[in-house]
Amino acid sequence: MPLPSLHPLPRSFYLRPTLTVAKDLLGKYLVRRIGKEYLVGKIVEVEAYLGKRDPASHAYRGKTKRNEVMFREGGHLYVYFTYGMHFCANVVTRPEDTGEAVLLRAVEPVQGIGMMKRLRRKKTGRNERELTNGPAKLCEAFSIGRKENGTDLTGPEIMVCRRRGERPPPLARSTRIGISVGTRHRWRYFVRGNGWVSRYGVLPRPAVTD
DNA sequence: TAGTTGATCGTCT
DNA sequence: GACGATCAACTAA
Numbered sequence: 015m016p017l018p019s020l021h022p023l024p025r026s027f028y029l030r031p032t033l034t035v036a037k038d039l040l041g042k043y044l045v046r047r048i049g050k051e052y053l054v055g056k057i058v059e060v061e062a063y064l065g066k067r068d069p070a071s072h073a074y075r076g077k078t079k080r081n082e083v084m085f086r087e088g089g090h091l092y093v094y095f096t097y098g099m100h101f102c103a104n105v106v107t108r109p110e111d112t113g114e115a116v117l118l119r120a121v122e123p124v125q126g127i128g129m130m131k132r133l134r135r136k137k138t139g140r141n142e143r144e145l146t147n148g149p150a151k152l153c154e155a156f157s158i159g160r161k162e163n164g165t166d167l168t169g170p171e172i173m174v175c176r177r178r179g180e181r182p183p184p185l186a187r188s189t190r191i192g193i194s195v196g197t198r199h200r201w202r203y204f205v206r207g208n209g210w211v212s213r214y215g216v217l218p219r220p221a222v223t224d
Numbered sequence: 225t226a227g228t229t230g231a232t233c234g235t236c237t
Numbered sequence: 238g239a240c241g242a243t244c245a246a247c248t249a250a
Contacts, residue, residue, distance in 0.1 A: 061242070063242075070242070071242085072242080094242085096241055096242070096243070097240090097241060097243050097244080098241085099243080099244085100243050100244070102242060102243080104242085117242055119242085144244095144245095148243070148244070149242070149243075150242095150243050150244065151243085151244075190242075191242075192241085192242050192243070193241095193242060194241095
């Protein structure tokens with residue numbers, strides 16, 4: 015393990031209601047093994063996508079070849095390719111055939127920052143906040159792409175871990191980003207005041223309604 | 225700092 | 238054939 019205090023979350027963590035899993039993912043650690051090295055980032059921003067009842071979800075129109083992983087048992091990684099050049103990573107939730115998931119939107123780098131910078135090449139400039147403060151950025155920094163689609167998050171290649179003895183962080187919520195439907199739901203959660211959140215500084219975007 | 229735009233291609237209509 | 242759960246470079250002020 016990268017840090018002795020980090021322990022992978024059990025399958026049961028992911029099988030719970032999706033909004034509960036989304037909130038509980040904040041403050042947990044995304045851990046990626048690359049050979050003998052580990053990349054670690056604290057999860058600070060997520061969005062929930064609620065399957066067939068959510069028009070913004072890839073699973074809204076049912077299972078396809080693309081979103082097949084979304085319908086697996088909770089605790090798998092759903093990676094999709096978008097805008098012709100970017101990958102985004104989701105944590106699948108609930109039992110098999112539900113089609114719900116949580117998009118990882120931002121992490122705070124904790125370990126392996128040098129490798130993250132190399133993976134992101136020169137695109138971050140001198141601003142370290144650009145390293146992992148967006149869903150496609152963190153995938154690039156953690157070397158997550160097509161091959162990682164369907165990975166089991168209970169380990170050992172890619173895991174979500176808790177840190178023993180750590181308290182949950184203060185949360186905030188807002189509407190989701192980058193969608194054109196389902197915009198009335200505040201299903202984006204982030205760590206209040208954390209500087210690694212992708213947008214709107216430390217403040218929530220003005221929400222319309224629940 | 226805010227707003228605009230080009231890049232680039234798999235997926236679904 | 239249109240369009241994305243995005244990003245980075247650019248412009249204007």
